[in-house]
Amino acid sequence: MAAGIDDVARAAGVSTATVSRALRDLPNVNKTTRERVRTVAAQLGYVASPSAASLASGRTRTIGLISPWISRWFFSNVIEGAEGTLRAHGFDVLLYTFDGRRRTSGARVDADVLRRRVDGILVVGLPLAEEEVESLLGLGHPLVCIGWGGFGQVTVRLDDRATARAATEHLIGLGHRRIAHITGAADDVALWSPPVDRAAGWRDALVAAGIGVDPRLEAHGDFDVAGGRASMRALLLRAPDVTAVFAASDEMAMGAILALRDAGLRVPQDVSVIGVDGHDLGELVGLTTMAQPASDQGAMAARLVLDMIAGVPTPNQTVVPTRLLERSSTAPPPRTAARPGFAPAS
Amino acid sequence: MAAGIDDVARAAGVSTATVSRALRDLPNVNKTTRERVRTVAAQLGYVASPSAASLASGRTRTIGLISPWISRWFFSNVIEGAEGTLRAHGFDVLLYTFDGRRRTSGARVDADVLRRRVDGILVVGLPLAEEEVESLLGLGHPLVCIGWGGFGQVTVRLDDRATARAATEHLIGLGHRRIAHITGAADDVALWSPPVDRAAGWRDALVAAGIGVDPRLEAHGDFDVAGGRASMRALLLRAPDVTAVFAASDEMAMGAILALRDAGLRVPQDVSVIGVDGHDLGELVGLTTMAQPASDQGAMAARLVLDMIAGVPTPNQTVVPTRLLERSSTAPPPRTAARPGFAPAS
DNA sequence: CTCACCCATGCAAGCGCTTACAGCGACTCT
DNA sequence: AGAGTCGCTGTAAGCGCTTGCATGGGTGAG
Numbered sequence: 234m235a236a237g238i239d240d241v242a243r244a245a246g247v248s249t250a251t252v253s254r255a256l257r258d259l260p261n262v263n264k265t266t267r268e269r270v271r272t273v274a275a276q277l278g279y280v281a282s283p284s285a286a287s288l289a290s291g292r293t294r295t296i297g298l299i300s301p302w303i304s305r306w307f308f309s310n311v312i313e314g315a316e317g318t319l320r321a322h323g324f325d326v327l328l329y330t331f332d333g334r335r336r337t338s339g340a341r342v343d344a345d346v347l348r349r350r351v352d353g354i355l356v357v358g359l360p361l362a363e364e365e366v367e368s369l370l371g372l373g374h375p376l377v378c379i380g381w382g383g384f385g386q387v388t389v390r391l392d393d394r395a396t397a398r399a400a401t402e403h404l405i406g407l408g409h410r411r412i413a414h415i416t417g418a419a420d421d422v423a424l425w426s427p428p429v430d431r432a433a434g435w436r437d438a439l440v441a442a443g444i445g446v447d448p449r450l451e452a453h454g455d456f457d458v459a460g461g462r463a464s465m466r467a468l469l470l471r472a473p474d475v476t477a478v479f480a481a482s483d484e485m486a487m488g489a490i491l492a493l494r495d496a497g498l499r500v501p502q503d504v505s506v507i508g509v510d511g512h513d514l515g516e517l518v519g520l521t522t523m524a525q526p527a528s529d530q531g532a533m534a535a536r537l538v539l540d541m542i543a544g545v546p547t548p549n550q551t552v553v554p555t556r557l558l559e560r561s562s563t564a565p566p567p568r569t570a571a572r573p574g575f576a577p578a579s
Numbered sequence: 580m581a582a583g584i585d586d587v588a589r590a591a592g593v594s595t596a597t598v599s600r601a602l603r604d605l606p607n608v609n610k611t612t613r614e615r616v617r618t619v620a621a622q623l624g625y626v627a628s629p630s631a632a633s634l635a636s637g638r639t640r641t642i643g644l645i646s647p648w649i650s651r652w653f654f655s656n657v658i659e660g661a662e663g664t665l666r667a668h669g670f671d672v673l674l675y676t677f678d679g680r681r682r683t684s685g686a687r688v689d690a691d692v693l694r695r696r697v698d699g700i701l702v703v704g705l706p707l708a709e710e711e712v713e714s715l716l717g718l719g720h721p722l723v724c725i726g727w728g729g730f731g732q733v734t735v736r737l738d739d740r741a742t743a744r745a746a747t748e749h750l751i752g753l754g755h756r757r758i759a760h761i762t763g764a765a766d767d768v769a770l771w772s773p774p775v776d777r778a779a780g781w782r783d784a785l786v787a788a789g790i791g792v793d794p795r796l797e798a799h800g801d802f803d804v805a806g807g808r809a810s811m812r813a814l815l816l817r818a819p820d821v822t823a824v825f826a827a828s829d830e831m832a833m834g835a836i837l838a839l840r841d842a843g844l845r846v847p848q849d850v851s852v853i854g855v856d857g858h859d860l861g862e863l864v865g866l867t868t869m870a871q872p873a874s875d876q877g878a879m880a881a882r883l884v885l886d887m888i889a890g891v892p893t894p895n896q897t898v899v900p901t902r903l904l905e906r907s908s909t910a911p912p913p914r915t916a917a918r919p920g921f922a923p924a925s
Numbered sequence: 926c927t928c929a930c931c932c933a934t935g936c937a938a939g940c941g942c943t944t945a946c947a948g949c950g951a952c953t954c955t
Numbered sequence: 956a957g958a959g960t961c962g963c964t965g966t967a968a969g970c971g972c973t974t975g976c977a978t979g980g981g982t983g984a985g
Contacts, residue, residue: 235694237971248935253973263933280694284639285971287630288940298674303659304859304874309650316649316676325696328644328672330662348581348626349941350671458859487863513650513804517833517863528650583941594965599943607963631941634970695971 236277245273256281283325295325296538297351299342301359303330305457306484306512307527311357311379314531322539327351344368353538355379357531360425375541377534382426382550387541389534389551393427396523396555397434398441400479400507403521403557405442408565409477409505412439413450415464415489416481428456431481431509450475454485461488462495469496476566477505483512483522490518490562501564511558519561526553582623591619602627629671641671642884643697645688647705649676651803652830652858653873657703657725660877668885673697690714699884701725703877706771721887725880728772728896733887735880735897739773742869742901743780744787746825746853749867749903751788754911755823755851758785759796761810761835762827774802777827777855796821800831807834808841815842822912823851829858829868836864836908847910857904865907872899 242249247266255262255270262270273279287293296319302308316326327350331341342365347354354369358380361369366384369376378388404412414435417428436446452468454460461480465488468475480486486508490500498504500518508515511524530553540547588595593612601608601616619625633639642665648654662672673696677687688711693700700715704726707715712730715722723733750758760781763774782792798814800806807826811834814821826832832854836846844850846864854861857870876899886893 239971249972250936250974251934254934257973261931261933266933278691280691282634282695282971284630284633284695285940286973288628288634288942289971289973291940291973293630295673303649303662304652304655306650309655312674313649313676316674320675325692326674327641328658328662328674329666330659345624345626346671349628349630458862487860491862514833514860514863516804516837517860585941595942596944596966597964600964603943609963612963628941631970632943634972635941635943637943637970 236274236279238279238281241270241274241277241279244277245270293325293350293352294323295327295351296535297327297329297347297354298357299329299331299354299359300357301331303328306510307380307482308357310527311531311534314528315355315357315379315535316531318532318535319539322535324352324539341365342369344372347374348372352542353377355531355534355538358427375538377537377541379530379534380427385549387537387547387549389530389537389553390427391525391555392552393430394434394437396509396525397431397479397481398438399434399555399557400509400523401435401438402442403507403559404477404479404505404563405438405444407477407505407563410444410566411447411450411472411475412444412477412479413452413468413472413475414479414481415452415454415461415468415485417453417456417460419453428481435479447472456482456485458484458488458491461485462492463488465489465492466495469493469498475504477563478507480506480508483508483510483515483520486520486522486562487512487515487518490520500562503567505563505566507563509555515558516560521560521563522558523555524558525555529553582620582625584625584627587616587620587623587625590623591616639671639696639698640669641673641697642881643673643675643693643700644703645675645677645700645705646703647677649674652856653726653828653871654703656873657877657880660874661701661703661725661881662877664878664881665885668881670698670885687711688715690718693720694718699723699888701877701880701884704773721884723880723883723887725876726773731895733883733893733895735876735883735899736773737871737901738898739776740780740783742855742871743777743825743827744784745780745901745903746855746869747781747784748788749853749905750823750825750851750909751784751790753823753851753909756790756912757793757796757818757821758790758823758825759798759814759818759821760825760827761798761800761807761814761831763799763802763806765799774827781825793818802828802831804830804834804837807831808838809834811835811838812841815839815844821850823909824853826852826854829854829856829861829866832866832868832908833858833861833864836866846908849913851909851912853909855901861904862906867906867909868904869901870904871901875899 238249238252242252252270255267256274298312300308303312319326351374353375356378363384376386378386380390382388401412414432416432439446449471452464454464478489480489486506489506493500493504500506508520508522511522515522533551537547584595584598588598598616601613602620646654646658649658665672697720699721702724709730725735728734747758760778762778785792795817798810800810824835826835832852835852839846839850846852854866854868857868861868879897883893
């Protein structure tokens with residue numbers, strides 16, 4: 234049915250070897266021969282069988298993209314960026330999602346699925362256990378992590394600590410003193426550097442400003458809107474005098490805003506909120522945030538795996554910049570500590 | 580290095596053919612033999628080479644997932660649903676994104692990339708031109724469309740017209756008479772059934788209620804937040820007496836809300852807004868919407884391609900239900916038509 | 926003019942599986 | 956008892972490419 238390499242070879246009057254070399258731009262092919270082969274191949278609508286090529290060469294021209302979610306802002310943007318770059322370089326993207334939450338025993342990511350199937354692996358923002366990384370590396374392919382700092386792996390990420398510090402300093406600069414931090418669930422977050430580092434940055438800023446850290450101002454919950462909302466609710470109960478919140482992600486920040494509204498508090502008049510991400514929909518609630526270039530990180534990581542596959546030396550850590558994106562969710566704290574009645578449920 | 584089928588065969592004391600059959604659960608393999616092979620394979624950590632298997636069998640156990648975007652709500656959720664189902668059935672997902680906007684000449688989706696690489700194709704919410712569909716079909720693989728009604732292709736989608744009608748009727752029921760519709764750009768939308776059908780449903784409801792259709796109340800723009808915002812802005816200029824808006828997507832509805840705020844109008848006191856989707860973040864702005872099950876549609880579509888590959892007869896059209904999700908962006912129209920000063924820029 | 930070398934090409938041996946077909950005991954049926 | 960069946964297993968021929976090695980016609984140096 235479909236034309237094979239032999240058909241092209243016959244039609245072009247050369248051997249299959251020459252067709253193979255001509256079409257892949259290998260050296261040692263006469264220019265005119267190459268042209269002729271190209272023309273003939275195009276006429277016949279020839280496209281090489283990836284399976285056959287992989288089997289013969291051992292290369293798949295495919296990258297495995299592992300991500301716990303794809304419908305969250307950071308993840309979908311990273312994937313979009315990576316996919317575009319990989320495709321531009323003629324690489325396919327094999328998508329693997331899995332439940333990022335299940336932290337129970339047993340690997341959540343099964344390395345065997347990728348065996349002999351990809352030339353490289355991209356792991357997006359996922360707190361992998363060391364043994365999972367090991368098994369992935371056991372495949373013998375380059376591996377690049379995005380958004381978290383694997384175990385000495387090649388990584389693209391932001392400076393979480395400095396970013397968190399900058400966010401907190403923004404609040405301090407506005408005059409806030411009771412600044413809470415909302416982040417992921419404590420046990421979930423243990424191995425996952427971004428939340429840990431962001432919490433550290435928050436503390437750094439507080440300590441540097443001579444404010445000191447009140448442990449009651451740290452709230453843990455799911456790393457999403459609902460989690461942020463629940464954390465904020467709990468926070469208001471524990472520390473009703475809080476005037477500002479630094480959330481470790483925009484989605485949690487949005488949840489926090491929702492909880493504040495639920496409590497009848499105004500943002501930013503009563504409580505200021507700042508997040509991290511630069512979520513597209515942050516504008517809906519005027520969210521001030523530390524914006525990070527998600528799609529760029531995907532693209533950079535893609536270029537890194539490609540380089541590693543090509544044997545080009547690559548930097549071990551790529552840190553992308555974040556910038557304060559001021560909107561309307563942060564403002565100076567209210568003059569008086571008095572607030573419209575907020576009564577904890579009894 | 581890695582164990583091959585021969586290693587397993589040797590270790591198990593059988594032929595490679597038996598190993599192949601045993602591991603793939605083919606019939607005509609003695610139960611104890613199968614067990615032994617399985618054990619040995621596990622011990623050796625044997626995983627069949629997908630390339631070799633594909634080359635020999637002609638099947639790839641891979642599905643191509645074509646989507647114009649992955650970072651938009653509907654798309655990422657569909658992809659997530661499809662990926663999960665496909666993986667559960669042992670299929671890989673090859674992700675292809677491309678610029679959905681570029682409607683200029685020339686195919687935006689290159690069928691050749693998928694040649695001999697997949698067993699089936701999923702096209703997510705994409706207004707493909709007929710020739711693009713043809714070339715995809717030319718690959719000889721099952722194809723199913725999600726969220727739009729290909730050209731007689733197998734499709735999973737909602738009843739756009741009825742959904743739009745229900746949304747509009749909700750507004751009418753609240754007492755609105757000046758009900759606008761915000762949808763995609765006119766030329767972009769021409770071949771794309773959901774926007775067309777949603778506009779038709781909007782008209783249906785208006786006509787059925789004896790209100791009649793004012794063409795000035797139809798606004799076109801990009802199918803995203805920015806587009807919805809621009810459309811709403813234009814709409815306010817053209818028809819300042821509008822009291823309700825039905826947007827063809829939640830993202831556009833959110834944009835509309837932003838534009839209304841920009842204009843100093845309150846939602847829902849001055850203007851009601853309803854969307855379509857059930858976007859996760861709709862709650863941020865209290866968006867009332869016609870919710871659709873996006874991830875389920877992905878899963879259903881996945882099951883359909885799988886069935887088609889297996890030769891199981893499949894329904895040509897699968898229609899998923901939508902439901903009115905009432906939040907706080909819709910309310911009866913203001914008593915008086917008078918409004919806080921809205922002065923069109925001169 | 927000859928030899929070494931280089932460039933362009935062809936030959937053919939795989940790559941690691943799947944599967945049509947053949948083989949071979951052990952039964953069943955007549 | 957002989958022939959046909961059936962269940963299980965093995966043999967071997969590919970699947971459609973890539974690539975190491977061989978070949979052979981130029982080319983420049985000696």
